[in-house]
Every structure is written in C-alpha cells, then in structure tokens.
Amino acid sequence: MAIRQRQQVLQLWxxxxxxxxxxxxxxxxxxxxxxxxxxxxxxPPYSTGVDALLDGWCxxxxxxxxxxxxxxxxxxxxxxxxxxxxERRIEQDV
Amino acid sequence: MPAADHRLTTxxxxxxxxxxxxxFDALVPREVNExxxxxxxxxxxxxxxxxxxxxxxxxxxxxPASGTPLSRCxxxxxxxxxxxxxxxxxxxxxxxxxxDPLFDHDFVHVVPRRGGGLQHLHVDALVDTSAPAFDIQLFxxxxxxxxxxxGTRFVPGSHLKRVRAEHVAAYEHIVGEQYFxxxxxxxxxxxxxxxxAGQPNGSDRERWMYKIRLNPRASQVRLWNTDDxxxxxxxxxxxxxxxxxxxxxxxxxxxxxxxxNGHEARADLVQRVRLWRYLxxxxxxxxxxxxxxxEQRAALLDGEG
Numbered sequence: 001m002a003i004r005q006r007q008q009v010l011q012l013w014x015x016x017x018x019x020x021x022x023x024x025x026x027x028x029x030x031x032x033x034x035x036x037x038x039x040x041x042x043x044p045p046y047s048t049g050v051d052a053l054l055d056g057w058c059x060x061x062x063x064x065x066x067x068x069x070x071x072x073x074x075x076x077x078x079x080x081x082x083x084x085x086x087e088r089r090i091e092q093d094v
Numbered sequence: 095m096p097a098a099d100h101r102l103t104t105x106x107x108x109x110x111x112x113x114x115x116x117x118f119d120a121l122v123p124r125e126v127n128e129x130x131x132x133x134x135x136x137x138x139x140x141x142x143x144x145x146x147x148x149x150x151x152x153x154x155x156x157x158p159a160s161g162t163p164l165s166r167c168x169x170x171x172x173x174x175x176x177x178x179x180x181x182x183x184x185x186x187x188x189x190x191x192x193x194d195p196l197f198d199h200d201f202v203h204v205v206p207r208r209g210g211g212l213q214h215l216h217v218d219a220l221v222d223t224s225a226p227a228f229d230i231q232l233f234x235x236x237x238x239x240x241x242x243x244x245g246t247r248f249v250p251g252s253h254l255k256r257v258r259a260e261h262v263a264a265y266e267h268i269v270g271e272q273y274f275x276x277x278x279x280x281x282x283x284x285x286x287x288x289x290x291a292g293q294p295n296g297s298d299r300e301r302w303m304y305k306i307r308l309n310p311r312a313s314q315v316r317l318w319n320t321d322d323x324x325x326x327x328x329x330x331x332x333x334x335x336x337x338x339x340x341x342x343x344x345x346x347x348x349x350x351x352x353x354x355n356g357h358e359a360r361a362d363l364v365q366r367v368r369l370w371r372y373l374x375x376x377x378x379x380x381x382x383x384x385x386x387x388x389e390q391r392a393a394l395l396d397g398e399g
Contacts, residue, residue, distance in 0.1 A: 011264065015355035024353040027266035044269060075364040075384075076224065077255045079262060080353075 002094040006031040009087050010039070010057055012049055013080040017063065019049035025080055036090040049084050057086035097319035100185025104323045107189060108346040111369050114253030114288040121182050122279035127236040129173040134236070134304060137174070138202040158197045164308060165194045174304070177234060186283055189318035190230050191310035198229060198307035203292060205244035205301035213292035214263035215249065218307070222256060222287055226372035227314060229286040234304045238278045244295030245274030246282075246303065251351035253287035254365040262289050270352030315375040323374070330380040343370060344381035360384065 013025035023044040030036060039045040046052045053059065063082050097103075102116070110116050136152055143150035156175075158167040164187070168175030177183065187195060218231065239245045249271050252262075273293060274282065284290070286307070295301045316323070328342035339345060347366040350359045364384050371379050380386045 011266075013265070016357065022355060023269070024355060025265045025268040027264060041267070044267075075361050075368075077358070077361045077365060079255065079257050080265065080268075081358060083264075 003091050004094050005089045005091055006033075006036065007087050007089055008032060008036060009060075009085065010045070010052060012046070012052060012084045012086065014049050014082040014084060017065075017082050019053075019059075019062075019084065021082070022048060032090050032092065035092060049086075052086050057088050059084060060087050061085040097185070097321070099188075099319075100182045101317075101319040102186060102189040103319055103321075104326050104343065105346055107318045107373065108326075108343045108370065110190065110283070110285065111366050111373065112347050112349055113250045113351075114285040115248065115250065115282055116186070117276075117282045118182070118186070118280065120277045120279040121281045122177055122180060122234065122236070124278065126173060126176055126180075127278045130177060130236050130304075131302065133172065133174050134202050134204075134302060137200075137304075138204055141201050158200075160196075160198055162197045163194045164197055167197050177304075178306070183232070183281060186281070187230070187232075187308060190283065191228075191308050191314060192312045192317055194311075195308040196311050198309050200304065200306040203301075203303040203305060205292065205295040207295060207298050207300050210244050210292065210294040210301070212294055214260075215247070215265055215268075215289045215291045216259050216262060217257060217287055217289055219259065219286055224256065226369050227310060228369075229307055229309050231284045231286060231305055231307045233274075233282040233284060234306075235274070235276065235280045235282075235302065236278055236304065237299065237302050239275050239280075239301055240297050240299065241273070241275045242295075243275060243297035243299060244293050244301035245276070246290055247271055247273050247293050248284070248288055248290040249351075249353070250288075251354055251362065252289040253285035254362065254369065255287070257289075265289075268353045314373060316373070327374060327376065327379065328381075330378050330383065330386040332381060333383040335382070343374075343379070347381050 008031055009029040011027040012023050015021040015024050023046055026044055028039050062084055106116060137154055139152045140150040140154055156169050156172060164178065168178060233246060249268050326341060326343050328339050328344045332338050332342055332344040347363060347370060354362050363381055367379065367381050367385060371377050
C-alpha cells in the first residue's frame with residue numbers, strides 16, 4: 001500500500017497585524033477531497049492565528065505591511081487587511 | 095417610519111449608514127405577495143434569456159429600460175408596480191435616493207426547493223469610487239423564507255469598503271455575516287456596496303426574491319423625515335475618549351460589526367462620518383474627532399487658524 005500526501009489550506013483574516021489577534025474571516029480548501037480531517041464551517045475554526053499553529057497548521061504566508069499612504073487616501077478602506085495562509089499535509093493510503 | 099409619508103427617521107438613516115442595510119418585515123401585504131408570483135415567473139423568463147444574450151420568447155408590457163423614472167416602471171395593472179408604489183416602499187426609497195429615482199435594472203432570483211448553488215460573496219458594481227452618492231437595491235421576498243431556505247447572505251457594515259466585485263469571493267465566512275430568513279412581504283434595502291451572496295435552498299419551499307437597483311437623480315441631502323435631526327445630530331466634540339452623547343448619530347455610527355475590530359474599525363468609522371456629512375449636509379459633523387483634528391491642523395497650515 002502506498003502513501004500519498006495531500007495539502008489542506010486554511011486562510012485566516014485576523015483583526016490586526018499580529019498572529020495572536022482574533023479571527024474575523026476564514027476559508028478552508030481541502031486537497032483531501034473530504035477524506036482528511038475537517039474543520040467547522042459555520043464558526044471560526046480557531047480564535048486566533050496562534051491557535052491554528054498550536055493545532056499543527058504551518059504558516060505559509062503572512063501579510064505584507066501596507067504601502068505608504070498617499071495623500072488623501074489615508075482613510076480609504078478595502079478588503080480585509082490581515083490575511084495569513086496556513087497549510088497542513090495529510091498522508092493518505094492509496 | 096413614524097412620518098405620515100412613511101419616510102425614515104434620522105436614526106434609521108444613520109443605521110443604514112452604519113450597517114449598509116435596513117430590513118422591514120412583512121411590509122408588503124399578503125394579497126399582494128400572492129398576486130405577484132405569476133408576474134415574477136414571466137419576468138424570470140425574460141431576465142434569464144437576456145442574461146445569456148438570447149432574445150426572450152415572452153414579452154413584459156411596460157418592462158422598463160435603464161434610466162426610466164420609477165413612477166413609469168411597471169404601470170397598472172402590474173402587481174409588481176403595485177409593490178413598488180406602496181406608500182411604505184415609496185417612503186423608504188424617497189428617504190434615501192429621493193422621489194422618483196431612476197430605474198437601473200432588476201432581476202428575479204429563484205432558488206428551487208432543495209437546490210441552488212453556493213454563490214461567492216460579491217458586490218454588484220465592478221468598483222465604486224469614493225464619492226459618497228450611492229444607489230440602493232431593494233430585495234423583496236414575496237414568500238416566507240425559512241432558515242436554511244436560500245435566504246441571501248450578507249455582511250453588515252461592508253458597504254463602504256472599496257473593493258472589486260470579485261475580490262471579496264475569497265472570504266468563505268466572515269464573523270457576523272447574516273443569512274436572511276423572514277416572513278413573506280419582507281423588504282430589505284441595501285446600499286449598493288453591501289457584500290452579499292446567494293445561498294442554496296435546503297427547504298421544501300421555492301425561494302423567490304425580486305431585486306431592483308435605483309439611482310438618485312438629485313442630491314441625497316436630508317431626504318428623510320428630519321423632525322428628529324436637531325435633537326440627535328451631535329457636534330464635532332462628541333468623542334468617546336473625551337465627552338460623548340449616548341443618544342446621538344455618532345453613537346449609532348460607532349456600532350461596529352463583529353468582524354470590525356481594532357484600528358481598522360476606526361477607518362471604517364471615518365467612512366461612515368464622511369457619508370453622514372454628505373447626507374446631513376453638515377460638513378463639520380464628526381464622531382470621535384478623527385476628521386476634526388486633521389482639519390484643524392490643515393487650517394493652521396493654510397493660515398486660517
């Protein structure tokens with residue numbers, strides 16, 4: 001029996017630019033096609049980004065600091081600012 | 095809506111500015127809701143054909159073109175026109191985009207029982223500018239929508255963030271998002287920028303929703319019932335880190351959603367203040383002093399201080 005690896009990806013948007021701040025939005029993509037460990041869908045899977053680390057998720061990407069603010073644009077707001085991307089590798093029997 | 099002409103109050107409009115929507119349960123009478131479905135079925139055929147660029151096989155008499163004044167849309171005996179000309183509905187519309195705004199477009203969203211797909215979050219414009227003038231969209235639900243019945247998902251407070259329509263699809267869930275459920279005849283009015291998405295229907299009841307977008311054609315300043323405006327319009331010193339009122343417009347605008355936290359929420363508050371300045375015609379209005387202190391410093395540099 002062979003073993004294969006599949007990736008699960010978790011995107012967390014945090015309240016501020018620190019990993020221990022509150023989760024305000026999330027998205028989960030499952031490369032296991034539902035055969036791997038699941039996450040709750042209707043409530044935040046973790047309270048903070050650090051809680052995801054404690055549960056075994058590995059940080060892939062942290063947000064970049066915003067560019068210098070242009071005059072007149074100091075208060076403009078857009079999408080959620082603090083996106084952290086995590087992964088975990090799941091081993092499956094083939 | 096205590097006014098005789100059903101216009102909104104100042105604090106209702108302030109809540110619209112803060113949350114990007116207002117909800118009016120069972121506003122449309124039952125007999126009208128029951129009568130409108132056949133008309134919506136015909137309109138659905140037209141809209142779905144046009145959406146795939148195919149000439150429709152059905153014609154709707156009086157179907158409005160973009161830019162038509164609302165008063166000329168769906169003339170009698172149209173039941174849909176009756177909905178749009180209910181005094182309660184006209185009062186909401188007039189309070190936000192003025193009397194007789196322009197028809198932009200409309201659509202009928204039907205989700206079959208035990209069917210329908212999960213739509214990503216989106217906004218209905220490609221991208222909006224930072225100008226404060228806005229369109230509204232009415233969401234009219236002519237039949238009961240139970241929980242898990244395909245009610246529209248939306249994110250209160252998201253309307254003033256400038257995003258491209260497809261950008262917000264990344265957010266699978268946001269803390270504080272809502273899923274509409276409610277009685278037949280409910281009307282929701284959305285600011286054009288509110289993030290929303292269609293949902294699958296897990297119920298045994300077909301889900302119907304009629305959506306219409308309306309453009310103002312005049313200034314949107316103080317269109318609502320302003321009888322209470324002088325009482326609740328605070329001055330620029332209303333500041334939660336100094337002295338504050340708890341009955342003012344500023345206090346309504348300060349109410350943030352569960353996903354609006356920390357320092358980012360302060361930028362969201364500034365956006366609300368800017369919109370309230372436009373709507374109230376008061377360019378000195380402020381909440382928590384964010385704009386006032388900047389303007390005072392700018393005046394010093396300009397030699398006005």
